[in-house]
Structure formats: C-alpha cells, structure tokens
Amino acid sequence: MGVALRDARRSVTSWCRRHTIGGDGTVAAVRRGHRxxxxxxxxxxxxxxxxxxxxGVHPDDFGLDEELWTRQSLATLVQRRFDLPLDHGTVGAYLRAWGLGPREPRERACGLCVGAVERWVRLEYPSITRAAQDHLAEVYWIGRVRLRGTMPAADVLSAVSSRGRVRFMITTPSVDPPLPRDFVLRLSGAEEHPVHLIVDGSWPRNEWPRRLPRRIALHPLPSCGRALAA
Structure with a gap:
C-alpha cells in the first residue's frame, strides 16, 4: 500500500510539473513559419x-549593464552579433514564442491545481502585495518553460513582474534541476533591492535555494505536486 501511494504521488507530481513546465515555448521561426x-x-x-x-550566461558577461536578460539587452546583443536592429515589438514576439510574458495565475497551474490557485489569489496574494508595498519591493512571478526546436532542448527561466517586466535566463535542462540561487539573487540586483518572488510548481520547495538574504522572500504558488509531497 505504501509503495502504491508513493507511486501515485510521484505520477501526479510528475504530471503536474510537466504541465507547469509545459512545452509552450518554441523557436519563433518554427512557430510563425519564418522564411x-x-x-x-x-x-x-x-x-x-x-x-x-x-x-548559462548573463548580460554582464557581454559587458551589458543588466543582471538578467530583458528585451533591451537581448536587442543589444542581436545588434552586436548579427548587425540587425530589432524593434521593441519584434523582440517581444520572440519572447512570447519562447513562452515568456505575463500569465494569469490560473495559467500557471495544472487542472488539478486551478481551484487551489484561485483561492490562494483571493486569500494569500493580497498580503504579499501589501508586504511588498511596505518594503518598497518588486513582486515577480517565477516559472520555467521548456523551449522546443533546439538541440539540445533549453529551459527558459523567467521572472515577470506585477507590472509586466520580463527578465530571464536560458539553461540546458538536467534531471530535476533546482531553482538557481544565482537567478534569484540577480533579481534583487547589485543594489540589493527587496523582492517578493512567487514560485510556480516548476520546482518543489526542497529545490529552492536556502539561506537567502532577508531582502528576498519566496512564496509558493499552490501545486498539487507540493501538496502530495508534503
């Protein structure tokens, strides 16, 4: 009975995480039939x-004055490497194709988690926004998308602020990768701004970085995988 229960938990957790990570990102040239x-x-x-x-690299590795990739730093890199100016809308189209951009909280949940997420938005999220206002902190929604159409595949880790600002990094997938500590710290920046980070079900809590500075607060978005693992 215990083995069966563990297997059931593992199956639901895996299904939930696959839904969260998805496969919603793809190479833009493939998605729009680029010629x-x-x-x-x-x-x-x-x-x-x-x-x-x-x-695995960041804008400052290229001498750019940003901690994580944004529309502006991505456009600058494209201009330098390919001598190709991209306007704001075109860069945004690439990011959307890669699975980045604002999403409703329920869109970050699998079908089993939607009800819990909606309750969380009503009951818990207001206290997070109040705390962020008190601390003059930015609120970011953290997630991960598996980018298809590349070899090897790529994971796009994104942070979308409550105002719609997108910051991201790209990694090569590994088995059950943890939420990178460096990614979290870079959201606070060299100026050490306070941030509140809402983490979706892409990572269970035991894969979160530990002993973070007090200026960084992590909040779990409800996930059936987390509930079953508890």
Whole structure:
C-alpha cells in the first residue's frame, strides 16, 4: 500500500510539473513559419545561434549593464552579433514564442491545481502585495518553460513582474534541476533591492535555494505536486 501511494504521488507530481513546465515555448521561426531573409527578423539559424549564446550566461558577461536578460539587452546583443536592429515589438514576439510574458495565475497551474490557485489569489496574494508595498519591493512571478526546436532542448527561466517586466535566463535542462540561487539573487540586483518572488510548481520547495538574504522572500504558488509531497 505504501509503495502504491508513493507511486501515485510521484505520477501526479510528475504530471503536474510537466504541465507547469509545459512545452509552450518554441523557436519563433518554427512557430510563425519564418522564411530565410525575411527583413527585420532573425533567420532560423541565427535564432538558434542566439539561444545557444544565451545558455548559462548573463548580460554582464557581454559587458551589458543588466543582471538578467530583458528585451533591451537581448536587442543589444542581436545588434552586436548579427548587425540587425530589432524593434521593441519584434523582440517581444520572440519572447512570447519562447513562452515568456505575463500569465494569469490560473495559467500557471495544472487542472488539478486551478481551484487551489484561485483561492490562494483571493486569500494569500493580497498580503504579499501589501508586504511588498511596505518594503518598497518588486513582486515577480517565477516559472520555467521548456523551449522546443533546439538541440539540445533549453529551459527558459523567467521572472515577470506585477507590472509586466520580463527578465530571464536560458539553461540546458538536467534531471530535476533546482531553482538557481544565482537567478534569484540577480533579481534583487547589485543594489540589493527587496523582492517578493512567487514560485510556480516548476520546482518543489526542497529545490529552492536556502539561506537567502532577508531582502528576498519566496512564496509558493499552490501545486498539487507540493501538496502530495508534503
């Protein structure tokens, strides 16, 4: 009975996490049927090269004055590498294709978690926003998307602020990777701004970084995987 229960928990947790991580991101050239030489956009080969350039590195590795990738720093890198100016809307289209951008809280939950997430939004989220206001802190929603159409596949870790600002990094997937400590610290920045981070079901709590500075507060979004693991 105990083995069966553990197997059931593992199956539901795995299903929930697959839904959360999804496969909602894909190479933009594939998604929109991009043709080589289309003006004002990257070719498929250029986009794949760009994704590989971003794996495991940050803007400051290229001498850019940002902690994590944003529309602006991505556009700057494209201009430098490919001599191709991309306007704000085009960069946004790439990020949306890669699975980045604002999402409703219920969209960060699997079907089994939606009710719990909606209750959490009503009962818990207001206290987080009040605490953030008291601390002059930014609120970010943290998640992960599996980017398809690349070899190897890529994980896109994103932080979307309550005002819609997108910051991200790209990693090569591994088995059950933890939430990177460096990613969390970079959201606070060199100026050590206070931040409140709402973490979706992409990572169970035992995969969160420990002993973070007090200026960084992590809050779990309800997840059936977390509930079953408790």
């Amino acid at each position: 080589q030489g289309e003006p004002g956009t990257l070719s498929r080969d250029q986009e794949l090269e760009l994704i590989d350039m971003l794996r």
